[in-house]
Amino acid sequence: MTESIKTTCCYCGVGCGIIVHKDRDGKLHVEGDKDHPVNKGMLCSKGMNLHYTVMDTSDRLLYPEMRYNKNLPRQRVSWDQALERTAAVFSTIIEKFGPEAVAFYASGQCLTEEYYVVNKLIKGFIGSNNIDTNSRLCMSSAVAAYKKSLGEDSVPVCYDDIELTDCIFVAGANPAWCHPILWRRVEAAKAANPNLVIIVSDPRVTQTCSLANLHLQLNPGTDIVLHHAIGRVLIEQGDIDASFVHNHTEGFEKYAAKVMERSVEEAAIICGVPAEDIRKAAAYIGASKSFITMWTMGLNQSVIGVDKNLSLINLNLITGKIGKPGSGPLSLTGQPNAMGGREVGGLANILPAHRDLANPLHRKEVEEFWGGKKISDKRGLTATEMFEALESGKLKAIWIMCTNPLLSLPDVRKAEAALKKAKFVVVQEISSKPETIQYADVILPAAAWTEKEGTMTNAERRISYLSKLVTPPGEALPDAEIICRFAQKMGYHGFDYNSFEEIYNEHCQITKGTNIDISALSYDIIKRNRTVQWPYNGDTELGTKRLFTDHRFHTPSKKAIIHAVNDENASEPVSPQLPLILTTGRIRDQWHTMSKTGKVNKLKQHIANAFLEIHPDDAFTRDISEDDIVEITNRNGNVRVKAKLTTSIKRGVVFLPMHWGKILNNDLNRANNLTHTLLDPTSLQPDFKFTAVEVKKYKKP
Ligand code: SF4
Helix, strand or coil, rough: CCCEEEEECCCCCCCCCCEEEEEECCCCCCCCCCCCCCCCCCCCCHHHHHHHHHHCCEEEEECCECCCCCCCCCCEHHHHHHHHHHHHHHHHHHHHCCCCEEEECCCCCCCCCHHHHHHHHHHHHHHCCCCEEHHHHCHHHHHHHHHHHCCCCCCCCCCHHHHCCCCEEEECCCCHHHHHHHHHHHHHHHHHHCCCCCEECCEEECCCHHCEEECCCCCCCCHHHHHHHHHHHHCCCCCCHHHHHHHHEECCCHHHHHHHCCCCCHHHHCCCCCCHHHHHHHHHHCCCCCCEEEHHHHHHCCCCHHHHHHHHHHHHHHCCCCCCEEEEEEEEECCCHHHHHHHCCCCCCEEHHHCCCHHHHHHHHHHHHCCCCCCCCCCCCCCHHHHHHHCCCCCCCEEECCCHHHHHHHCCCHHHHHHHHCCCCEECCCCCCHHHHHHEEEEEEEEECCCCCEEEECCCEEEECCCCCCCCCCECCCHHHHHHHHHHHHCCCCCCCCCHHHHHHHHHHHHHHHHHHCCCCCCHHHHHEEEEEECCCCCCCCCCCCCCCCCCCCCCCCCCCCCCCCCCCCCCCCCCCCCCEEEECCCCCCCCCCCCHHHHHHHHEEEEEEEEEECHHHHCCCCCCCEEEEEEEECCEEEEEEEECCCCECEEEEEEEECCHHHHCCHHHCCHHHCCCCCCCCCEEEECEEEEEEEEECCCC
């Protein structure tokens, strides 16, 4: 090997450490970093094959391209031509229609430095808050719930708590497939401590359930009813921490009254699980000395996502199992740097360092720091709202950065129609495959993993540094450099950084005095320690493992808030015409919209094609057999895939993986043809877990 670097996996939010070697022929090899505190040398199938995605440059965008007219083909141009034209179009639109007529739609895969500059550009200099990312589709319900309950968007625990806990409740998540290395740590913890209890709630029997002491196979959308029923039993059995509740929380009385509204038996019928299993779950939690709640999309991607989150966090609060080793809520992040994006304020409703856009003092602090324009007090457009605004003509230009919305957005055919109507579309991407490319007026080729440097933060607040090893192909540039060059073409000052480290240092300085303060954390300190957890005040080299250990929360009263939320689901109900509930999700060896994992043949060996999971009883009544082509329909659209009959899914529920789409030349296997754009009213996160559909055997016309 001629050269090696230490970096971090760019797939999921677990954040595993990887060593990448380059040999004399320029070939890359990867291995898990044994010294990394997250994965200790382990890698999952996706991480182990990451180097192939960089070495295969066959789909890479190599040069900027542009067209002056939507009827003309795009042509190769220089960076200056592409950015000058884009700046001219943006300036004209802003002058004519105001700053809210342009928007940036970015990604939880962006590095923190990239997120920082694009957020600074739109909020501090263009003068609109129209920036959102695909993290809106993934984490925003958890963000809102943490804020409402703990006063801050902060994951209190660390992964080391897995080895210290004696009870884990996994709600609406399949970490065995979607966060595999974290799950291997759970498996190892269970092997070392047979008394470790694992409870799983999921409408499907997933790989995660194979380790569970108890699987609560609940009906989709009934999570709050289940959590409340568990809370009720904990209260009735005296398994709460009355002293913690009294001294460190607010809202318990209302909560206790709320959970008493339904008997356990009534809750059991609604949830479709045995009442004794609800009591068993509560008994496990009540008997545990430490307790982790772990969740992801099953709770977040819902029209009641924030309330689902709150009802689960309540179980940590009433038992006082938070802010202690082995205890607390642990939301798993789908994307590698969703946490970093939140740190820099890269969403339509927040400002850097978790500052509030609605707070005039916070806006002033950021305005003064950036020295640009007055920050608008108007919340920006969120992910789905941007595409609705394109459709209505309110939004004229959109800049799509490192994400594939025409596969990942709900009701995606509507989003596609909206993008067709857009006056001006910029796509900043590494690959020529994403569907969005065909609508681009300007294409800006971006550097990929190992081709640029920067930082990311994983789901346990752990910041890591990613090194550069490979020169980007063609004229591709790091995303942060593209944004800074564009900002300068727009005539804005404050974007003439000499290095990515300068951007990072500026980001750190804006956190000074906040709850996520990393103002004393340099690239050097991160590199020396491999990773550091925020906040970092220099007292301990590795940062802060756990939050709220003094039981002082970041609310005005310093007490955590126990919210008494309603338990009714607000998704579109099933009907005689649409009697089945569609839930979408992931498979083990693919990631998101397959623009990277889809390039690796080895990863296709696990599951090669899209499929519909359906219970044999539901299949029988529809005359559907294994491998029949079925058509799934509703008002939004249709999908045609092969049927997979399995008793691992509840009757009345069907499952489609979310990865496939036009990238493999077939938009009839795109799950989001069917999902709808109903949003959680607080987090504005769409619901991908509850869509009313019908399924029929497909007969060729
Ligand atoms: Fe990468 Fe996640 Fe797998 Fe770790 S668990 S190797 S971060 S995909």
